[in-house]
Amino acid sequence: LTIREQRMDSVDVLVVGAGLAGLNTARWLAQRGRRVMLVDRKPRLDQSIHTTGIFVRRTLEDFELPEDCLGPVVRDVRLYSPRRRTMELSSPHDEFRVGKMGRLYLRTLEAAIGAGVDWRPNCLFVGSREHAHGSLVDLEIAGTRQTVEARFLVGADGANSRVARDLQLSQNRHWIVGVEEVYASRTTDESPCLHCFLDPRIAPGYIAWIADDGEEIHLGVGGYASRFEPHAALARLREEAGRYVSLPDAEPLERRGGRIPVGGVLRRIVNRRGLLVGDAAGAVSPLTAGGLDPCLRQAALAAEVADAYLGDARETHLAPYQGVPFRRRFLVRRILRWGLAEVRQPWMAEAAFRLLQLPPFDELTRRVFFGRGSFPLEITAPASSPTATG
Numbered sequence: 121l122t123i124r125e126q127r128m129d130s131v132d133v134l135v136v137g138a139g140l141a142g143l144n145t146a147r148w149l150a151q152r153g154r155r156v157m158l159v160d161r162k163p164r165l166d167q168s169i170h171t172t173g174i175f176v177r178r179t180l181e182d183f184e185l186p187e188d189c190l191g192p193v194v195r196d197v198r199l200y201s202p203r204r205r206t207m208e209l210s211s212p213h214d215e216f217r218v219g220k221m222g223r224l225y226l227r228t229l230e231a232a233i234g235a236g237v238d239w240r241p242n243c244l245f246v247g248s249r250e251h252a253h254g255s256l257v258d259l260e261i262a263g264t265r266q267t268v269e270a271r272f273l274v275g276a277d278g279a280n281s282r283v284a285r286d287l288q289l290s291q292n293r294h295w296i297v298g299v300e301e302v303y304a305s306r307t308t309d310e311s312p313c314l315h316c317f318l319d320p321r322i323a324p325g326y327i328a329w330i331a332d333d334g335e336e337i338h339l340g341v342g343g344y345a346s347r348f349e350p351h352a353a354l355a356r357l358r359e360e361a362g363r364y365v366s367l368p369d370a371e372p373l374e375r376r377g378g379r380i381p382v383g384g385v386l387r388r389i390v391n392r393r394g395l396l397v398g399d400a401a402g403a404v405s406p407l408t409a410g411g412l413d414p415c416l417r418q419a420a421l422a423a424e425v426a427d428a429y430l431g432d433a434r435e436t437h438l439a440p441y442q443g444v445p446f447r448r449r450f451l452v453r454r455i456l457r458w459g460l461a462e463v464r465q466p467w468m469a470e471a472a473f474r475l476l477q478l479p480p481f482d483e484l485t486r487r488v489f490f491g492r493g494s495f496p497l498e499i500t501a502p503a504s505s506p507t508a509t510g
Contacts, residue, residue, distance in 0.1 A: 134270035141398025142276030147232035148423035166222030170378035173219035201473035273394030281400035294383035300340030301372035385446035
């Protein structure tokens with residue numbers, strides 16, 4: 121393979137990874153007048169999607185998401201024990217909506233390009249090294265090697281972040297793996313519902329789920345990789361899915377999968393060369409493994425912090441982005457994550473399920489699904505900067 125060299129570009133910020141966190145960090149920085157380059161190894165953002173795409177109420181209230189990128193409102197949750205005992209939860213509020221993630225990524229990318237972001241698809245992040253004015257970043261596109269001078273580097277490149285290693289920041293050590301199939305939903309009289317299965321036989325250390333909003337059915341399992349075979353567990357869930365939803369006989373529209381960090385926000389996620397955002401920073405709820413609300417709030421904070429630092433290079437601007445305060449905020453959820461991880465046998469899950477139905481644990485269960493906690497509380501979308509244009 122012959123690698124051809126190309127001239128050097130210079131940018132204020134280079135963002136590696138064009139998931140929801142990277143897209144919005146890049147866009148919000150460009151809207152502040154920064155020269156931003158966004159790179160991703162995928163040729164198209166609506167391919168190889170890794171997330172279910174469930175948006176919670178607080179996200180829907182604080183961030184403007186395009187209506188045509190969201191499924192119908194979900195207000196009902198049903199929990200199932202290993203013996204399939206049922207606990208039903210219902211909310212008067214619009215609690216969840218499942219995002220049409222491929223469409224949302226493309227819409228947000230369009231807004232980012234409109235704000236001035238230099239978009240480089242099918243682009244591999246090779247590595248970076250410290251430079252007098254920030255970092256020299258090596259990229260590769262179709263056999264062509266390019267070095268970019270970036271004053272600041274943002275790693276939005278997922279749970280196994282290469283940028284984190286290059287910047288000598290913390291790396292995810294605790295994760296689960298998830299696999300999912302997406303089907304077209306058949307029209308029924310059933311209300312949209314999120315079905316969750318507390319069953320270590322098919323989801324050791326986590327849950328299995330069926331999300332049916334009337335337009336799409338998401339069928340998935342997650343758990344610790346050393347304890348199960350994800351695709352076999354998914355097949356087992358698929359066999360009984362007809363008891364809960366009207367699953368079509370056709371092949372799934374999509375198959376998804378990937379690692380989900382569950383160790384909480386990492387300790388060191390920023391230094392003078394750059395920062396981490398989204399899964400790369402561990403910005404995922406340690407208990408529920410939900411990451412879309414944390415990643416949007418963290419992206420907004422990342423844009424604010426990076427812009428301030430680029431203004432005068434004072435490292436005090438980076439202090440609000442340190443991971444330790446975030447870890448303290450999620451202490452209770454990390455403890456609950458440990459408890460869930462220790463539920464290894466069906467009888468243990470059955471006993472835990474019975475406990476969840478009794479006061480005060482029933483209220484705790486409601487708070488897990490319908491609570492409005494996030495991080496950091498004061499961070500919302502930048503003024504006059506919707507998450508994607510309509």
